Amino acid sequence: xxxxxxxxxxxxxxxxxxxxxxxxxxxxxxxxxxxxxxxxxxxxxxxxxxxxxxxxxxxxxxxxxxxxxxxxxxxxxxxxxxxxxxxxxxxxxxxxxxxxxxxxxxxxxxxxxxxxxxxxxxxxxxxxxxxxxxxxxxxxxxxxxxxxxxxxxxxxxxxxxxxxxxxxxxxxxxxxxxxxxxxxxxxxxxxxxxxxxxxxxxxxxxxxxxxxxxxxxxxxxxxxxxxxxxxxxxxxxxxxxxxxxxxxxxxxxxxxxxxxxxxxxxxxxxxxxxxxxxxxxx
Amino acid sequence: xxxxxxxxxxxxxxxxxxxxxxxxxxxxxxxxxxxxxxxxxxxxxxxxxxxxxxxxxxxxxxxxxxxxxxxxxxxxxxxxxxxxxxxxxxxxxxxxxxxxxxxxxxxxxxxxxxxxxxxxxxxxxxxxxxxxxxxxxxxxxxxxxxxxxxxxxxxxxxxxxxxxxxxxxxxxxxxxxxxxxxxxxxxxxxxxxxxxxxxxxxxxxxxxxxxxxxxxxxxxxxxxxxxxxxxxxxxxx
Numbered sequence: 245x246x247x248x249x250x251x252x253x254x255x256x257x258x259x260x261x262x263x264x265x266x267x268x269x270x271x272x273x274x275x276x277x278x279x280x281x282x283x284x285x286x287x288x289x290x291x292x293x294x295x296x297x298x299x300x301x302x303x304x305x306x307x308x309x310x311x312x313x314x315x316x317x318x319x320x321x322x323x324x325x326x327x328x329x330x331x332x333x334x335x336x337x338x339x340x341x342x343x344x345x346x347x348x349x350x351x352x353x354x355x356x357x358x359x360x361x362x363x364x365x366x367x368x369x370x371x372x373x374x375x376x377x378x379x380x381x382x383x384x385x386x387x388x389x390x391x392x393x394x395x396x397x398x399x400x401x402x403x404x405x406x407x408x409x410x411x412x413x414x415x416x417x418x419x420x421x422x423x424x425x426x427x428x429x430x431x432x433x434x435x436x437x438x439x440x441x442x443x444x445x446x447x448x449x450x451x452x453x454x455x456x457x458x459x460x461x462x463x464x465x466x467x468x469x470x471x472x473x474x475x476x477x478x479x480x481x482x483x484x485x486x487x488x489x490x491x492x493x494x495x496x497x498x499x500x501x502x503x504x505x506x507x508x509x510x511x512x513x514x515x516x517x518x519x520x521x522x523x524x525x526x
Numbered sequence: 527x528x529x530x531x532x533x534x535x536x537x538x539x540x541x542x543x544x545x546x547x548x549x550x551x552x553x554x555x556x557x558x559x560x561x562x563x564x565x566x567x568x569x570x571x572x573x574x575x576x577x578x579x580x581x582x583x584x585x586x587x588x589x590x591x592x593x594x595x596x597x598x599x600x601x602x603x604x605x606x607x608x609x610x611x612x613x614x615x616x617x618x619x620x621x622x623x624x625x626x627x628x629x630x631x632x633x634x635x636x637x638x639x640x641x642x643x644x645x646x647x648x649x650x651x652x653x654x655x656x657x658x659x660x661x662x663x664x665x666x667x668x669x670x671x672x673x674x675x676x677x678x679x680x681x682x683x684x685x686x687x688x689x690x691x692x693x694x695x696x697x698x699x700x701x702x703x704x705x706x707x708x709x710x711x712x713x714x715x716x717x718x719x720x721x722x723x724x725x726x727x728x729x730x731x732x733x734x735x736x737x738x739x740x741x742x743x744x745x746x747x748x749x750x751x752x753x754x755x756x757x758x759x760x761x762x763x
Contacts, residue, residue: 385710393709422706424698431698432710435717438684442677451671460668460677463639464631465714470681497684497743 251275253413254323255330256343258289258316261360262332264388267293270313271300272417277315277323286316296389320346327352328413330382332360340364341372348373356409358382362433363488366399366426376401380410383430394419399426428492433485437498440482443470444501454521471521475514479507533659534559534568536593537578541606544634545576552662562592569596574659576604576628580728583610587618594619602652604628604659608679609731611739612643612672622647626656629676631732632724637678640665645672674736683732685713686721690747693718700749726754 251274255266258280266278266289280286293311301307317323320343329351331343340359347357357379359369370379381397394414398407407423414421424430429437443457452460458469474482483504490498507513507520514520533549533556535542542558549556559568569575575597579589590605597603597619605615607627616625627643634640642656657667670676675683689703698706704716714720721729729750736744746754 391710393706395706395710420705420709422698422702422709424702424706425696427692427695427697431692431703431706434697435685435688435692435703435707436711438688439681439711439713442681442684446670446673446677446680449671449673451673452668452677456668456670457677459666460639460641460670461681463637463666464678464682465636467712467714495743497688 252326253277253328253330254279254317254320254326255332256280256320257331257333258285259332259334260386261384261388262330263289263292264296264386265330265332265360265384266314267296267300267389268384268417268419270310271297273313274416275313275315277317277326279317279320279323281318283318286318290316300389320350324350325352326355328356328358328409330358330360332384335361335363337364337368340369344369344372344379348375351375354378356380356406356413358410360384362430363428363485365428365492366397367401370399370401377403378406380406381426381430382410382414385432392419393432394421395430395432396421396423397426397430398423402426429485429489434489434498437486437489439466440470440474440486440504441498441501443474444503447471448501448503474504475520475522475524477514478516479504479513479520483508532556532572533574533576534572535576535578536560536565536569536589537580539578539580541580541630541634542576542578545578548634548663552664554662562589565592565596569593570598572598573601574604574655575601577615578606578630580606586610586615590615590618590625591620594621594625597621597624602626602655604656606630607641607643607672608675608728609735611645611674611735612648613645616645616647623649624652626652627672627676628656628660629678631678631682631728632720634663634665638666640667641676641678642667642669643672643676644669674739675732679732680736682717682720682724683729683736684744685717686729687733687744687747687750689717689721690749694747694749721750722753726750730754 253274254277255262256279258278266276269276366381370376380402383395385391396410411421446452454471458471461469486500511517512519515524518524533554535545536559538560546556546558579586603625608629612627616622619625629641640660644653660667693700700718704719707713707716730746733744733746
């Protein structure tokens with residue numbers, strides 16, 4: 245990303261987030277190397293690409309051009325010389341650190357090294373590279389092709405220039421960058437905790453059932469009540485976010501709910517197990 | 527059936543005005559009573575007395591005490607159950623059975639569902655009358671157990687507080703926190719802008735109510751306290 249014209253990026257990890265980010269970037273005109281060592285995940289992303297890109301681009305000629313801009317690779321060695329790397333592998337600190345260590349050795353000195361982590365410290369990841377000032381968080385929301393918000397995370401070591409370049413990239417995707425400091429949960433995952441926790445605590449206290457809690461909050465203008473929303477997200481996924489923010493901050497007000505822990509233990513995870521706060525037909 | 531004084535709304539703020547207007551539109555003969563000196567004359571005429579005094583706790587105790595004394599024997603008293611619990615309001619009014627809590631966080635017009643709060647001593651008939659009253663106003667109700675801040679107030683206040691803490695801790699600028707929440711979740715408004723529209727004092731009063739009952743986890747963030755005391759002029763718009 246030398247100035248405004250740079251266009252070669254690499255996305256590492258072809259899961260939901262990585263494939264989605266690669267799709268957005270290709271649609272916006274970037275050349276993308278999508279790096280995925282696991283063949284099944286790579287093939288799945290390859291198969292889904294026309295469909296997901298098709299939701300962003302209607303013109304057939306533009307669609308096939310965008311499709312050609314994505315190249316699939318099985319290792320970082322096949323994606324050298326990129327201006328921007330976005331790591332989007334599972335939330336495993338050791339795995340991510342290994343990637344940043346390698347990028348610190350192999351990427352060009354000017355390359356921006358980004359992570360899509362939502363729960364790990366970007367500052368910790370930056371310590372794994374030889375170029376910590378180039379490390380920045382670029383946190384997309386699920387699904388990346390739809391959600392307009394991207395949190396640009398400034399770690400303790402991140403240079404102002406890296407923050408600017410990351411925000412510029414996000415804008416070129418047609419999305420809105422919000423610059424946040426590297427703290428647990430950043431803005432959205434932290435500030436949203438009470439929406440779920442207050443609902444869970446009301447049910448625990450026995451003052452209302454899930455349906456009433458949802459009705460009251462939907463009546464205030466929330467599109468989806470917290471219980472319906474947890475059922476959609478998955479109670480396990482939602483609990484993991486609360487846990488990670490709570491464990492990193494130790495704040496009593498963000499303590500996970502015993503009710504939610506019990507529901508997760510009982511596999512009442514929401515829609516994906518047909519049972520959460522509500523029952524779903526299979 | 528409707529006669530003068532059916533409904534008496536006690537208060538002087540925007541919510542009291544809105545409740546009077548909505549009651550009149552629904553066909554009630556409703557009056558606004560904004561002076562404790564008029565309670566003895568106006569309150570005994572009303573079958574439904576709605577308290578929306580919106581003031582500090584000390585003053586509200588006096589208001590509810592006076593309302594409780596003037597309340598007709600077959601009337602109900604609806605008390606704002608966000609800054610104090612329904613049980614507390616009922617005890618200040620000396621009307622354990624006929625004082626029902628209700629929760630309107632900001633504007634009534636922006637709330638499709640109103641919580642009706644009851645506790646162990648609340649009379650069922652009083653709850654039904656309260657529901658019928660809001661029903662005529664075109665508002666759905668949910669009867670819930672009495673808990674500080676109810677569900678609506680707790681959620682909005684806790685979200686605003688977490689947003690304020692994020693600003694206080696230097697995570698992002700206030701406008702960026704709001705923008706992130708609008709785009710990253712499907713909240714109707716950013717928590718800080720929402721709190722300003724409702725009134726920072728009211729958000730702080732709800733948090734202080736929860737804190738009084740449940741402890742320091744709900745202490746208002748310094749930013750909210752600053753805005754509540756100094757920020758009124760600058761935070762408009």
